[in-house]
Amino acid sequence: MSNQSYDASSIQVLEGLQAVRKRPGMYIGSTDTRGLHHLVWEILDNAIDEALNGYGKEIILTLETDNVIAIEDFGRGVPVEKHANGKLAIEVIYTTLHAGGKFTETGGYKTAGGLHGVGGSVVNALSQWMEVTVSRDNKCHQILFEQGGSQVGNLKLLGKTSQTGTKVRFKADPEIFGNATYSYSTITERVQESAFLLENIKFILRDWRTQEKKEEVFFYQDGIASFIDYVTIDQQPVGNPIILRGTNNKIETRVALQYTGDYQENIFSYVNLVRTKDGGTHEIGLRTAITRSFNEFARKYNVLKEKDKNFDGVDIREGLTAIIALSIPESLLQFEGQTKSKLGSPAARSAVENVVFTQLSFYLEENHDFTLDIIKRIQKAAQVREAARKAREEARKGKKGKQRERLLSGKLAKAQTNNANKNELFLVEGDSAGGSAKQGRDSSFQAILPLRGKVLNVERAKLEDVYKNEELNTLIHCIGAGAGPEFEAGDTNYKKVIIMTDADTDGAHIQVLLLTFFYRFMRPLIEAGNVFMAQPPLYRIYNKKEAHYCYTEEQLQDFREQMKSYEIQRYKGLGEMNPTQLWETTMDPSSRTLLKVSIEDAYKASNMIHILMGNQPQLRRDWIEENVDFDGRE
Numbered sequence: 001m002s003n004q005s006y007d008a009s010s011i012q013v014l015e016g017l018q019a020v021r022k023r024p025g026m027y028i029g030s031t032d033t034r035g036l037h038h039l040v041w042e043i044l045d046n047a048i049d050e051a052l053n054g055y056g057k058e059i060i061l062t063l064e065t066d067n068v069i070a071i072e073d074f075g076r077g078v079p080v081e082k083h084a085n086g087k088l089a090i091e092v093i094y095t096t097l098h099a100g101g102k103f104t105e106t107g108g109y110k111t112a113g114g115l116h117g118v119g120g121s122v123v124n125a126l127s128q129w130m131e132v133t134v135s136r137d138n139k140c141h142q143i144l145f146e147q148g149g150s151q152v153g154n155l156k157l158l159g160k161t162s163q164t165g166t167k168v169r170f171k172a173d174p175e176i177f178g179n180a181t182y183s184y185s186t187i188t189e190r191v192q193e194s195a196f197l198l199e200n201i202k203f204i205l206r207d208w209r210t211q212e213k214k215e216e217v218f219f220y221q222d223g224i225a226s227f228i229d230y231v232t233i234d235q236q237p238v239g240n241p242i243i244l245r246g247t248n249n250k251i252e253t254r255v256a257l258q259y260t261g262d263y264q265e266n267i268f269s270y271v272n273l274v275r276t277k278d279g280g281t282h283e284i285g286l287r288t289a290i291t292r293s294f295n296e297f298a299r300k301y302n303v304l305k306e307k308d309k310n311f312d313g314v315d316i317r318e319g320l321t322a323i324i325a326l327s328i329p330e331s332l333l334q335f336e337g338q339t340k341s342k343l344g345s346p347a348a349r350s351a352v353e354n355v356v357f358t359q360l361s362f363y364l365e366e367n368h369d370f371t372l373d374i375i376k377r378i379q380k381a382a383q384v385r386e387a388a389r390k391a392r393e394e395a396r397k398g399k400k401g402k403q404r405e406r407l408l409s410g411k412l413a414k415a416q417t418n419n420a421n422k423n424e425l426f427l428v429e430g431d432s433a434g435g436s437a438k439q440g441r442d443s444s445f446q447a448i449l450p451l452r453g454k455v456l457n458v459e460r461a462k463l464e465d466v467y468k469n470e471e472l473n474t475l476i477h478c479i480g481a482g483a484g485p486e487f488e489a490g491d492t493n494y495k496k497v498i499i500m501t502d503a504d505t506d507g508a509h510i511q512v513l514l515l516t517f518f519y520r521f522m523r524p525l526i527e528a529g530n531v532f533m534a535q536p537p538l539y540r541i542y543n544k545k546e547a548h549y550c551y552t553e554e555q556l557q558d559f560r561e562q563m564k565s566y567e568i569q570r571y572k573g574l575g576e577m578n579p580t581q582l583w584e585t586t587m588d589p590s591s592r593t594l595l596k597v598s599i600e601d602a603y604k605a606s607n608m609i610h611i612l613m614g615n616q617p618q619l620r621r622d623w624i625e626e627n628v629d630f631d632g633r634e
């Protein structure tokens with residue numbers, strides 16, 4: 001080991017808990033809601049570690065009132081005897097920063113059973129108080145910390161017990177996290193995912209913050225087979241779920257595949273229980289193996305003749321939902337990018353490819369008829385894609401320029417120049433707002449496309465359906481880069497595509513439908529950061545001397561307090577603003593606010609459709625309860 005790493009780790013230990021409070025971001029990423037939840041994941045990971053080591057089969061997580069979290073496991077209990085340096089082991093783990101306690105090095109569980117309990121001290125440092133109760137050797141002990149980890153009194157004997165386990169309760173410090181609060185759905189999602197991936201552990205989630213004290217149990221003995229059923233519940237299954245698992249080079253791969261009647265390909269990938277939403281080497285290995293398995297099958301049975309090209313992976317994966325869960329030793333773990341949500345380990349690629357190719361090939365042989373059915377679908381998908389490619393090509397070459405002209409004429413108000421690095425396309429709800437926008441814009445670089453009819457819900461639509469829909473077909477032609485697998489980000493006519501809708505339920509609905517469309521059929525456009533939401537004001541407050549636009553209820557309240565006499569104009573829709581007002585408040589680059597749409601936003605929007613329009617009423621009720629604020633809106 002180099003001196004450098006020795007120095008680095010000793011400094012880490014010496015710095016102590018104060019360092020964590022000084023620079024929380026280094027340890028938990030941020031001090032917003034995300035960082036707050038990170039505290040929960042740290043303690044939950046410790047409880048999971050103990051269960052993974054074979055001690056205890058149940059974990060209870062409780063959201064208590066006053067932003068308090070309690071997590072309990074039924075393992076051996078944290079050791080309470082004296083440590084080598086004279087301190088108690090339990091004091092050491094909650095007050096000493098351990099090597100590996102930095103944010104960048106955590107994030108997964110320690111499959112190799114190495115040092116655990118690593119995050120406990122970080123959580124303690126960032127808590128107003130923390131209480132640890134240990135049941136072990138027939139005794140129950142408790143230790144208490146306050147104000148960022150200072151121990152209050154000694155380890156206390158509470159009494160006798162016949163059970164074993166550890167319970168950690170803590171309240172995140174408001175000095176650090178402000179008034180950030182826990183989200184039941186964020187915690188449920190994580191707990192439920194963990195339950196799917198750890199088939200022998202039962203998770204109990206309680207929410208005691210409300211009157212009725214909710215409790216849910218997550219326990220899936222069929223593991224990822226249950227997981228794939230869950231994520232495809234709203235879709236028409238094609239064939240049975242395919243479950244593959246194996247270990248290669250110390251990397252354990254588990255895969256569940258389900259073909260569905262949808263157009264969409266969906267991959268949910270996990271590394272040591274943590275979602276890798278940006279994919280990485282394991283996903284590449286999976287894709288390669290699936291493509292190879294089908295192509296080799298098709299060659300072997302002469303479906304693909306010698307002269308034929310191989311099937312394209314995109315066509316093979318049309319309508320395929322996959323879950324891939326990797327357990328990988330920490331020594332082989334590498335992530336890419338800022339957020340650690342993309343796996344970089346080269347070994348993962350070949351391990352996954354080997355396991356999946358071997359086992360999937362075997363499955364395809366054993367299920368001959370099913371495989372031939374899927375191959376028919378693949379051929380159909382390839383034809384449709386080819387037709388879409390040709391259409392796009394022709395439109396670009398101008399052969400179908402006339403059709404394009406006809407489609408866009410009378411709808412799109414073009415910008416005067418054709419500068420794809422600067423131009424903006426506003427998608428506006430309705431003709432009346434469209435009229436204001438056309439008059440108010442800077443026509444040198446801003447184009448307006450009013451959306452007239454209802455936007456098609458594309459949650460289940462295929463590429464063919466999208467092209468048949470006049471509204472979406474027009475939009476695709478405006479943007480000029482195709483759609484679906486044939487989308488070419490480099491061909492887009494606009495630097496910014498801006499969704500501009502009324503601030504009411506209809507507007508929200510259109511936003512969700514458009515985001516779902518972009519997410520499903522023009523994902524690279526979102527990934528490149530080219531999709532935005534306009535933020536029109538909700539009110540104008542004015543008197544003889546001054547006038548202000550308010551974008552939130554709070555802003556309105558502030559002006560009400562500042563101004564003596566005033567009148568308020570409430571904007572129910574964009575159409576109520578005159579062109580100048582619309583320009584000033586919402587379209588002028590020097591004064592407007594735009595929200596950039598992230599992939600996560602779009603994913604949530606498309607998921608919301610799934611929840612709001614799918615056939616699971618309970619999901620819908622839960623979602624509305626969690627997300628809809630019934631006060632203060634129409």
Ligand code: 0R9
Binds near residue numbers: 079166
């Ligand atoms: C509710 C959250 N649970 C925990 O944080 C938790 C930590 C922990 C643990 C051990 C058992 N259960 C736990 N729950 C443990 C016990 C023993 C050895 N290793 C771990 C043993 O009985 O010998 N610990 C995590 C770190 C430590 N204990 C240690 F550093 F103190 F040893």
